[in-house]
Amino acid sequence: MTMTEKRPPRTLGTGHDTFWEWCGKGELRLQKCTSCGGINWPVRQTCEFCGQAEFFWEAMSGRGKVVSWCSFHQDYYGSVMPRPYDCILVELEEGVLFLSNPHGFGFDDMVLGMDVAVQFIDCEDDAGVFKLPVFGREALSNSG
């Protein structure tokens, strides 16, 4: 059993809800433009590359490499998350940069280009419980 972590609020609504529904099924899927093939993240209503409004929810491999990282000491969220906590920027195999949290490792372990893989942890915000995509140093079966 894992603890459900409290988190600051997600952006919800058209498109955003679909992203989180896929996460709930343990899948990282992002919007791929049916016109130009560009992968959009964060979720958009129109493609940031070509302006068209039709997307396919493309499954990501879930693997990527660490591009950057930081550790929050300042409390920006009224102590919702225990500090310090770390964030990472991952380049997914599909080329998109995905901002997330490291899971099972931290700031002092970080190396540029380190291999990571997505996993999903149980979280809760004001809108309810959800599964949050985070990244571990190797592929694990989805926790939850």
Add this chain to the structure above:
Amino acid sequence: MPPAAPEFSRKASIVGVGESDYQADYRAQRKPPEGYQPPTTEGLALLAFERALADSGLTRGDIDGLTGSFTYGGPPPAELASLLGVGPRWNISNGNIMAGPLPVVCAAIAEGKADCVAMVYAVNSRTAGRVFGGATHPAGSDSDEGYGTPPSYYYYHPWGWSSQAAHWAMIAAHYMAKYGLREEDLGAVAQQVRNHASRNPNAVMQTPFTIEEYMASRYIVRPLHLLDICLVNDGAVCLIVRRADLARDMAKVPVDVAGWGEAKIKHSKLDQMVRQQLRPQLEEAGGQAFAMAGLSQADIGHFEGYDAGSMHLINQIEGYGFVGQGEGVSFCQAGEMDLTGRLPSNTEGGNLSASYMHGWSQVAETVRQMRGEAGARQVAGLNYAMTSLAQTDQAHPILYARGGI
């Protein structure tokens, strides 16, 4: 914003500058004296205007244009004119941060809308308790068309990621790993800017610090320390801008606005910001400004970059082509951003140590430097200078020439 067109170059000159008492106001807010009344946007604006007018040697009757720029709200145009006691024929709200307002006024003067414009900017960020991160920008607060809040200010809340500081931290961690730099190395940037501020009696923070003291200061978003992140303070700036041919016989040296540029990230923000340090935008906007002014990097004797974070000053020095990629920090460590270096930078103490006026106080500093009025921090022999407002996704450089050159 008007295009970076050569026909707008050197058509308008800055002939007056006024600023509020950043240091005294900050100190009063930290330790309020009995009966203390915090400054208002209106009071700060009026003070800066009266100082700028006195500095220019002009009178209220000479002011036929007025613009107001209030980042967090302020009086609308007619109220502002009444507050300042002027009757302009051209009077507009003019954006807020120094990302367009000066080019807008220069173009208006070139087009005959006004001959002498008072540009007023004021913020009471500190009194209003303005914070920069977390719930400042609520989740789901925007559409995707780019007129409002950038998604990077709110979209990553569920991962605990927000704030301008976090943007600079992500850039810095990548940069430091890529070029093999330590926190101590980056500390030289904030230290250099503070050393400048120690020579500016109106700077909020004037006490120099050692690298040991830098390392001991708390993290905000690691790897960045408190001293890597800009101030939050109240203040106002007024610039008096006059038609260049009318600015030539005045008591003080006019400072001509010679060029400007603008570029914004259109997609893939985190890649362009973190991995490329906004280089595509800085190069494009800088190229526009240099071409408009007929100048090059080698001409620039004084640079004022937007140091909302120490790392971002390095992004700009590199992105505008003053040094090569990855060389900005060692350039600073070698003293090249000091008063006698190759590119004296943020000589009043920047946003890090002097005052966080969204780029406006850096224009005022440029005018003082160009006139030779910068006192203990004066750069010798200046003819051309550059200011840069650069946010997490856009760049707005402006180039200046000593009047008559």
